[in-house]
Amino acid sequence: MALTPLLIMLLVKMHKPVPVSKDVPPEYEQIESDEPRVVIIGMGRMGQIVARILRAQRVPFVALDLSVDTIELSRSIDSMPVYYGDPMRPEILRAVDADKAEYFVLTADDPETNIKITELVSRLYPHIKFIARARSRFHVHRLLELGARPIRETFHSSLEISRETLIGLGLSPERAEARIQRFQSHDEALLAEQHKVFNDRDALIQSAREAHDELQALFDADVIEERGV
Numbered sequence: 001m002a003l004t005p006l007l008i009m010l011l012v013k014m015h016k017p018v019p020v021s022k023d024v025p026p027e028y029e030q031i032e033s034d035e036p037r038v039v040i041i042g043m044g045r046m047g048q049i050v051a052r053i054l055r056a057q058r059v060p061f062v063a064l065d066l067s068v069d070t071i072e073l074s075r076s077i078d079s080m081p082v083y084y085g086d087p088m089r090p091e092i093l094r095a096v097d098a099d100k101a102e103y104f105v106l107t108a109d110d111p112e113t114n115i116k117i118t119e120l121v122s123r124l125y126p127h128i129k130f131i132a133r134a135r136s137r138f139h140v141h142r143l144l145e146l147g148a149r150p151i152r153e154t155f156h157s158s159l160e161i162s163r164e165t166l167i168g169l170g171l172s173p174e175r176a177e178a179r180i181q182r183f184q185s186h187d188e189a190l191l192a193e194q195h196k197v198f199n200d201r202d203a204l205i206q207s208a209r210e211a212h213d214e215l216q217a218l219f220d221a222d223v224i225e226e227r228g229v
């Protein structure tokens with residue numbers, strides 16, 4: 001099961017491309033929606049994982065993508081309810097019963113696309129909640145402005161790499177985990193503070209400089225506390 005995304009990536013490379021134009025197979029444009037609780041936009045690696053978890057939990061969902069290759073492979077391997085459609089078109093949103101959904105999960109590779117979709121869908125369906133992939137802190141701030149919950153695509157994997165590095169350098173797993181938890185809490189608090197001034201470049205730079213000193217002081221305090229134990 002864990003190998004499914006890797007298998008899909010491999011098959012995409014081997015698979016002969018199908019043109020995405022007026023030659024799109026009709027069955028890919030025939031959307032059959034059954035009042036989904038979740039609409040997933042983008043069925044790449046992240047979207048595939050979300051879809052598999054939702055399906056295992058028996059949560060009704062529907063997914064949209066603009067890659068016929070991805071749709072074909074998602075259907076053939078996992079029998080996913082994936083359809084060809086541009087979520088920027090209101091008629092496509094109506095076809096997937098977007099008005100019945102509770103969440104839109106936006107996992108497109110291009111963060112600007114996720115922002116534009118959030119803007120459109122929130123205007124058409126104000127009740128919908130959004131969880132969106134964000135590539136940078138700038139995208140996080142823009143999504144927060146729209147009321148979406150941003151997920152930083154590399155943040156948690158970077159924390160895991162840092163944790164393993166600290167252990168490799170001699171910290172115990174417990175102390176390495178404590179450092180990572182400290183950093184995560186500090187960074188999340190910093191992000192919330194920076195959101196108040198994210199349109200002010202000078203204020204952001206000053207905030208980042210101050211945050212560096214604060215975090216170093218927190219880590220130094222941890223070391224002193226550990227030595228005193």
